[in-house]
Amino acid sequence: MKKPTIKDVAKLAGVSFKTVSRVVNQEPNVSESVKKKVLESIKQLNYQPNHTARVMRKAPFSLAFVYDNPNSHYVIEMQNGIISECRKKGFELVIHPTDSHSDDVGNELAAMIGSNQIGGIILTPPLSENKELVTFLLSRDAKVVRILSGEQPPDKLAPVLHIDDIDAGFKITQYLLELGHRDIAFLGFHASHESSLGRVKGFKKAHEIANFPFDKNFIIDGEFTFESGMEMAKQVLAMSKRPTAIFACNDEIAAGAVFMARLNNLKVPEDISIVGFENSPFAMQTWPHLTTIDQPNFDIAATAAAMVIEMMKSNDIHAVDSKGFSLDVVIRESACRYSLESAV
């Protein structure tokens, strides 16, 4: 038994197939009586409009989430945010992990767009920072929304969703400073990682404004992983002048640092305060729970999805404005006041 088509419905309802099309698309100019009849036939035949044929005549109804990020929690949260928006608007999500170092990314994506499978693309760092790629995709008529780190959009190419890491890094450093900490280590510096750059910038800015110097040796290079967090923490804890607080560039690093502190028989936060960044599940799987920056990935992703969908629907890149997200500190138990007595 073949799948019923619009014509089968039309025949059954005794109307032209265009009328059925009108009903399906909720177009005006259909009398109530005819509408009812058509709807009944649809139900009776269990008719489902052929999405593919529809897409061929109009625009694609799928968007792609393109990423190169090993952080499962991040990816899942982003995905979920995008999907929640897709569901609302009747779009489908295709996921596309890639290797940002490969030169093929552009062609891969161009193929998806060129073949009309996908109309819009959501790009996350580091891909979103690749201006050449974006320009290329735009030239191929793709609707692109980039999620990236910055106080402001980096350009006017297309709307972006920028996250103010500088401000966030500033806030949490300031919080540590206010708690009396003067020797704060920064774990997870990564020169080619815009977010990391932004966060250190905020870290430095907070020191400058408070007029406290920061120690360059306290800025440690590393990856955004638990293992790297352990490694970096080990490094600073072995220093002759040991920091009294640690600003970890993300929660995973912070979790690794908490872990290493414990291995060194240091109590958190009594002996050393440790803060994270992201408010991921890691923040709650560590003891004490992490004071961190809340980065609402789900909302960020949903917003990005809403933007692409709007761009696709209106077929206009500039139908939508860039948006900025500013992040706030979540205070939990991994950082406390520093005073000389407690250091004894």
Add this chain to the structure above:
Amino acid sequence: MKKPTIKDVAKLAGVSFKTVSRVVNQEPNVSESVKKKVLESIKQLNYQPNHTARVMRKAPFSLAFVYDNPNSHYVIEMQNGIISECRKKGFELVIHPTDSHSDDVGNELAAMIGSNQIGGIILTPPLSENKELVTFLLSRDAKVVRILSGEQPPDKLAPVLHIDDIDAGFKITQYLLELGHRDIAFLGFHASHESSLGRVKGFKKAHEIANFPFDKNFIIDGEFTFESGMEMAKQVLAMSKRPTAIFACNDEIAAGAVFMARLNNLKVPEDISIVGFENSPFAMQTWPHLTTIDQPNFDIAATAAAMVIEMMKSNDIHAVDSKGFSLDVVIRESACRYSLESAV
């Protein structure tokens, strides 16, 4: 500038558009010279076949990964496995998280299939255990592969990929028994969770075969989460007769248990042995690293994907056989020999 179509290519190459179609589809009966000419024109115009139009005439080239699972690592690994296979075969992956308790799942999926967007579906627990849903999808002409827990396929409806949790649970319990443990707690029993059921079954079987009784009070109900793991560990550690080893139903529970042990000033494994299940990143983010069961989610997912794709290509559910996966113990440092002396 519009996207080039097959006709533009034909015009440029000076052939009929059908010939271009033949070249694109690598059909026989095209002379080398013509082929070369066509290929050149394609490159020159940067022609991409319109995937949508193609799908309309043939079968869909997308499959859906349908899941209801809060475990990010699991989902990501599965996704990556499926994608790796999709890439090879030129298929696209659409992800579809759902709420398995909703009655709408069937309709949602039916809509995706009926509308010709998606040809194949990969189902994971608990959705894969819903026979009614599977029957329904099959009746809608979907190619379905289920991943589920079991020694054997539960039915002949369609090929499945079954994972032998009983055997795995047996092996790791046996390992603990061989280390001299006699009081082993099982954390994470979940009556409506086939995997959990399988693992306890193996747990019991190992005790029976070794002819050691197990204590029913040591089988603790709980969720597959870190928090629940902490909670359950707290419970067993407070018992008057304390277990010497813990079999956690997954690594997240185990990580929570390790954590709780430490809070109780118990050393792992010297004071208490703890093993996990899954070999997820959690197994390495705990100290000591977890002895666990290696569940190769990536491979499992890739295999499932290969199965669906084969079913789609041959348009035959039974073009493929069910497959079983048996899992092995990975020995690390979280479990050690138990002897009375060490218990002092």
Add this chain to the structure above:
DNA sequence: GTGAAAGCGCTAACAA
């Protein structure tokens, strides 16, 4: 080997 014609299921443009 190659090409012309028909048609997939749908929507857009225009009639009636």
Add this chain to the structure above:
DNA sequence: TTGTTAGCGCTTTCAC
């Protein structure tokens, strides 16, 4: 308010 005609980009006959 409804129906007719054309045609999206492609593949599938079937003819040359």
